[in-house]
Amino acid sequence: xxxxxxxxxxxxxxxxxxxxxxxxxxxxxxxxxxxxxxxxxxxxxxxxxxxxxxxxxxxxxxxxxxxxxxxxxxxxxxxxxxxxxxxxxxxxxxxxxxxxxxxxxxxxxxxxxxxxxxxxxxxxxxxxxxxxxxxxxxxxxxxxxxxxxxxxxxxxxxxxxxxxxxxxxxxxxxxxxxxxxxxxxxxxxxxxxxxxxxxxxxxxxxxxxxxxxxxxxxxxxxxxxxxxxxxxxxxxxxxxxxxxxxxxxxxxxxxxxxxxxxxxxxxxxxxxxxxxxxxxxxxxx
Amino acid sequence: xxxxxxxxxxxxxxxxxxxxxxxxxxxxxxxxxxxxxxxxxxxxxxxxxxxxxxxxxxxxxxxxxxxxxxxxxxxxxxxxxxxxxxxxxxxxxxxxxxxxxxxxxxxxxxxxxxxxxxxxxxxxxxxxxxxxxxxxxxxxxxxxxxxxxxxxxxxxxxxxxxxxxxxxxxxxxxxxxxxxxxxxxxxxxxxxxxxxxxxxxxxxxxxxxxxxxxxxxxxxxxxxxxxxxxxxxxxxxxxxxxxxxxxxxxxxxxxxxxxxxxxxxxxxx
Numbered sequence: 001x002x003x004x005x006x007x008x009x010x011x012x013x014x015x016x017x018x019x020x021x022x023x024x025x026x027x028x029x030x031x032x033x034x035x036x037x038x039x040x041x042x043x044x045x046x047x048x049x050x051x052x053x054x055x056x057x058x059x060x061x062x063x064x065x066x067x068x069x070x071x072x073x074x075x076x077x078x079x080x081x082x083x084x085x086x087x088x089x090x091x092x093x094x095x096x097x098x099x100x101x102x103x104x105x106x107x108x109x110x111x112x113x114x115x116x117x118x119x120x121x122x123x124x125x126x127x128x129x130x131x132x133x134x135x136x137x138x139x140x141x142x143x144x145x146x147x148x149x150x151x152x153x154x155x156x157x158x159x160x161x162x163x164x165x166x167x168x169x170x171x172x173x174x175x176x177x178x179x180x181x182x183x184x185x186x187x188x189x190x191x192x193x194x195x196x197x198x199x200x201x202x203x204x205x206x207x208x209x210x211x212x213x214x215x216x217x218x219x220x221x222x223x224x225x226x227x228x229x230x231x232x233x234x235x236x237x238x239x240x241x242x243x244x245x246x247x248x249x250x251x252x253x254x255x256x257x258x259x260x261x262x263x264x265x266x267x268x269x270x271x272x273x274x275x276x277x278x279x280x281x282x283x284x285x
Numbered sequence: 286x287x288x289x290x291x292x293x294x295x296x297x298x299x300x301x302x303x304x305x306x307x308x309x310x311x312x313x314x315x316x317x318x319x320x321x322x323x324x325x326x327x328x329x330x331x332x333x334x335x336x337x338x339x340x341x342x343x344x345x346x347x348x349x350x351x352x353x354x355x356x357x358x359x360x361x362x363x364x365x366x367x368x369x370x371x372x373x374x375x376x377x378x379x380x381x382x383x384x385x386x387x388x389x390x391x392x393x394x395x396x397x398x399x400x401x402x403x404x405x406x407x408x409x410x411x412x413x414x415x416x417x418x419x420x421x422x423x424x425x426x427x428x429x430x431x432x433x434x435x436x437x438x439x440x441x442x443x444x445x446x447x448x449x450x451x452x453x454x455x456x457x458x459x460x461x462x463x464x465x466x467x468x469x470x471x472x473x474x475x476x477x478x479x480x481x482x483x484x485x486x487x488x489x490x491x492x493x494x495x496x497x498x499x500x501x502x503x504x505x506x507x508x509x510x511x512x513x514x515x516x517x518x519x520x521x522x523x524x525x526x527x528x529x530x531x532x533x534x535x536x537x538x539x540x541x542x543x544x545x546x547x548x549x550x551x552x553x554x
Contacts, residue, residue: 006455010367013360014378017385017429020422024391024399031402087302095299104303106547111310113543115483117510118532121517122313125320151309158306182292205390212392214486215514239394239486246398247490261398265391272390276383 028262034255035061043259049225056251063238063260065225069142070237070264072228073221074210076146077153081210082203084150085157090187092158093165105162112155120219123148128220137232138222145221145237149210157206160280164198165191201279208271212264214239238264314536321533324526334496334512337523339531341498345507348500349413349492350482353420358474360421361428362463368429369436370458382433389426393486396422401490413506416492420481427480431473435466468549475546483539485510509535 035043039061046062088108092101127148128139135143168191176186192199222234223244238260246257332338364385372378396419404415439462447457463470485508492506494515499507509531516528 003453003455006458007367007371010363010371013363014367014372014381014429016360016364017388017426018381020425021384021388023403024395027399027402028395084302084305087299088306090295090299091303095296096303104307107307107310108303109547110540110543111306111313113479113539114313114536115485115510115539117483117485117513118313118317118536121513121528121532122316124517126312126316154306182288184292184295185288187295208390212390212394214392214394218514219517239392242394242398243486243489246401247493258398258402261395265395268390268392268395269387272387273383276386 024265025262028258028265032255032259032262034252035259038252039256039259043256044263047227049256051250051253056253059252061253061256063256063263065227066236066238066241066260067263068227069221069235070211070239072142072235073145073149073217073237074207076142076231077149077210078203078207080147080150081154081157081206085154085161085202085206086199088154088158089161089165092162094183094187094191108155108158111151112159115215116152116213117215117219119148119152119216123216124219131232135232137230138234140220140222141232141234142221142228143231145217148216148220149213152213152216153206153210156209157202160202160205161195161199164195164202167198168194197279201275204271204275204279208268208275211271212239212268214243218243317529317533317536320529321536324530325533329527329530333498334507337527339509339512339527339534341495341507342509342512342531343534344498344500345413345492345495346482346509349416349420349488349506349508350478352417353424353481354474354478356417357421357424357428357477361425362432362470364425364429365432365436366458366463368433370454370462385426385429388422389430393423393484394489397487397489397491400487405491410503411491411493411505413492413502413504416488416506416508417502419487419491420484423484423487424477424481427477428473431477432466432470435469435473436462438469439465472546472550475542475549479539479542479546482542483510483535485514489514 039046043061043063044067045064046060047064048060048062049065050061051059092105096104123144124140128144131137131141131144131147132139137143172190172194173186176190181189217237218240221237221240223236223240224234225241226233226235228235242257242261246254249257328336329338330340330343333341364381368378368382400415400419400422404418405411443461443465444457447461452460488508488511492508492511494511495505495507497507499505513528513531513535516524516531519525
């Protein structure tokens with residue numbers, strides 16, 4: 001009797017995450033209806049975001065600026081983070097002395113554990129002035145947000161890449177060394193091809209993370225509804241626009257916010273699925 | 286010569302990346318400690334936000350994170366148990382496993398928007414319950430994945446021994462399998478608690494914030510992280526100081542819980 005209840009409750013718990021996911025999608029889709037019907041796919045190409053002062057049911061809302069801002073800040077982060085994360089993974093698997101591997105791994109994992117709001121505050125008061133004096137601009141902007149975003153995703157990317165590189169059998173590496181290959185040649189011709197799937201998977205997963213990151217970017221991107229004309233210009237991103245303006249929005253503007261949240265949700269869902277299915281393989285065991 | 290030189294360059298660059306990574310960790314931790322400790326006073330812990338302290342914020346943040354854990358841990362564990370012990374690795378199990386992995390990486394702000402639509406908008410007021418639900422949704426997939434992985438490490442022979450003793454399936458699971466995976470699961474719970482207690486985005490428009498001490502979950506609820514976001518953007522020096530102090534306390538809590546979790550597993554092995 002108790003066994004049956006136990007089994008049923010565990011089955012119910014397991015299916016719950018499925019229903020939450022469906023729930024998120026349908027709620028966002030339902031509340032975004034007004035905006036979807038009004039603007040359709042042109043929403044993505046329009047850069048105007050203007051509420052009507054008298055009537056909350058009209059106004060022109062386009063998602064171009066936050067979409068572009070999200071893409072550009074993520075792109076900057078990826079360009080910086082990928083080589084550094086690869087370097088750290090290579091250091092941990094192939095270069096570091098045994099006694100160093102553990103402390104360095106822990107340090108990198110602690111970097112991942114720091115809450116994103118701390119990155120934002122630190123970035124605003126300590127990093128933005130450095131970017132400003134080096135590259136010009138106002139301090140906050142795409143570049144600052146991109147660099148701090150990179151620091152946040154490096155540990156994540158490095159950890160998955162390291163795990164992938166650790167699966168390369170020693171025999172393969174040893175036979176290459178026996179042929180007179182240098183460490184770099186072993187990395188390039190043995191380790192990289194063997195762990196390719198895991199490495200690409202880690203890059204795509206990190207991309208998914210960077211797209212949805214809110215708090216650090218909110219401090220650093222400048223939160224201005226404007227198209228950036230240079231890399232140091234302030235702009236905004238989907239999560240940041242939601243964080244700052246969602247709760248005060250009304251009517252059609254609110255619906256457009258839900259539309260943006262839906263776009264972000266669907267895109268990250270797609271990106272993470274691609275990483276999981278094509279590159280990281282389905283975990284069976 | 287050329288290939289040896291290239292080899293050297295790559296090895297130096299890799300080592301340099303590790304140094305850069307660790308450099309940022311220390312840079313952040315040192316500036317945070319420096320700014321945070323100098324702004325900390327005893328009154329910071331005894332006063333509420335309205336009097337320039339963080340007492341109500343700490344209590345609020347812990348209340349929400351603990352209550353979220355109280356819901357997410359059993360649900361996540363039971364889900365993990367179903368996946369590992371009851372599903373026979375069916376198609377449905379692999380679908381649920383993948384969806385839960387995807388949910389683990391879902392943007393936290395979107396979860397905030399979802400919970401706002403369901404639990405804030407209909408009631409017309411931000412409330413602590415909504416904050417707890419948002420954190421619960423973030424935590425469940427992490428617990429599922431930990432439980433699932435940790436149970437997979439328990440040797441089959443233990444389960445068989447249980448069956449040979451005539452134990453019923455759920456008794457075997459609770460008294461043998463879960464017990465054997467206890468340390469791993471506890472570590473997972475601690476790590477995920479450390480993660481949700483530092484979350485801001487899902488709380489922004491669910492619990493929102495409260496300057497006063499309150500335990501009333503039906504109204505705006507005090508949050509340490511949301512307060513940091515607000516305080517840091519105020520122009521006056523006192524607010525910024527308090528934001529640094531709060532950030533230092535938050536980071537210390539998160540890293541301490543994190544290290545405790547890691548230390549537990551290391552001891553066992």
